[in-house]
Amino acid sequence: MPKISIILPIYNVELYLKECLDSLINQTLKDIEIICIDDKSTDNSLFILKEYASYDNRIIILEQEINQDPGVARNRGIDIAKGDYIMFCDPDNWYELDACEICYDKISKGDNDIAFFSLNRYLDDTGEFKYRIVTTNDFISKTPNSFWCGKNVFINFKIINKNNIEFPNYIIHEDHDFGLTLLMHTNNICRAETRLYYYRLRTGSIMNRGGKNTINNVPKILKKYLPIFKDDINQILNFYNAISCFIPHFY
Numbered sequence: 001m002p003k004i005s006i007i008l009p010i011y012n013v014e015l016y017l018k019e020c021l022d023s024l025i026n027q028t029l030k031d032i033e034i035i036c037i038d039d040k041s042t043d044n045s046l047f048i049l050k051e052y053a054s055y056d057n058r059i060i061i062l063e064q065e066i067n068q069d070p071g072v073a074r075n076r077g078i079d080i081a082k083g084d085y086i087m088f089c090d091p092d093n094w095y096e097l098d099a100c101e102i103c104y105d106k107i108s109k110g111d112n113d114i115a116f117f118s119l120n121r122y123l124d125d126t127g128e129f130k131y132r133i134v135t136t137n138d139f140i141s142k143t144p145n146s147f148w149c150g151k152n153v154f155i156n157f158k159i160i161n162k163n164n165i166e167f168p169n170y171i172i173h174e175d176h177d178f179g180l181t182l183l184m185h186t187n188n189i190c191r192a193e194t195r196l197y198y199y200r201l202r203t204g205s206i207m208n209r210g211g212k213n214t215i216n217n218v219p220k221i222l223k224k225y226l227p228i229f230k231d232d233i234n235q236i237l238n239f240y241n242a243i244s245c246f247i248p249h250f251y
Contacts, residue, residue, distance in 0.1 A: 004032040005083030005101050005157070008091055009073035010049065011039040015183050016092035016200065017048050023094035029101040035081060036074035037062045055205070071167035071174035078166065086157045088175070093151065099196040103154030106134045106192045114182060115154040117192040124202035152197050153179070159186055 006024055007139065026032050036059060046063070047072045053059040072087060085104065089095060096102075099117075108113040121130040159165070163185045167174045183189075191200055 001197060002031070002084035002104065003082060004104070005077070005081035005086045006034050006100075007074050007077035007081065007086065007088050008036045009039055009070040009077070010036055010041060010045050010091045011067065011070075012041050012043045014041075014044040014048060014203055015093040017045055018052075020054050020089065020091050020094045021048075021059075023097065024089065025052070025058065025097070026097050027162065028098045032058055032084060032100060033081070034059045035062065035063065035077040036060065037076050039064045039069065040067040046160060052251045067167065071169050071178075074167045074174075076141075079162065082156055086152050086155050086160065087153070089197075090151060092201075092202060094198045096194075100154075102115075102196060105202050106190055107154055107156065110190065111188055112189040112190045113156045113159045113186040114157065115174075115190050115192055117152050117154075117197065117240060118195040119152045119199050120195050120198040122198050122200045124200050132174045148210060151175070151199070153182075154192075155182065225242045 001076070008020070008112070013020075021034070024032070034056075036049050036053075038049060039206075040063075046061075048058070050060050053061055057061065062073075062082070064073065064076075070090075078086070086101070087100070103115045103117065106112075118217070122128075123130065159182065162183075165181050167176065167178045
């Protein structure tokens, strides 16, 4: 059975971290490493990490000397990961307990680089769940909408190593950029027919306070990916609309 690396960037999430870690250490597939990068938290997040690591040696803790945001933290995790496959989780979210097992079973049945799955959106203020089904056509459309949550993927680590893929240093949408790069390097994608990830929508999260940073990231992503579409005006327009649609969420 291969090893799975799960990378977790952490910053001031003491209220949610235990729920996240419990969902990882109790995965039905046991051969995993949980790489936790504390991005200079000022609350009790690091204390909680060390508490969990004291009784589960699969938890690896890296400490940032200064706060550098999630993209940089995830790249540190990628640099030391030893798994055959890799997943990304945010510390205020959580996985179904059989997520790793289901994804490995799916991706191993064929020459696949990525297995993706749908997610449950959890509204922290009300306790409601909003279900989102991601179809294969959604996923392979090569727009940020198709890769809305960069954590709903199970990736063969060789595609990252072979193509030197890493997260950009954006405060938000770094997972969209990362996902687009992955999709540009493979067509070997399969889908797990279930929802395996719980995506918490909460007041005060990075996604809900993106503001000006969201606008600043749009031209960066456009400049990077528009040349790929060359003179296909429909692809260019679809891509621009997909990027731009994020802006209203932050005002």
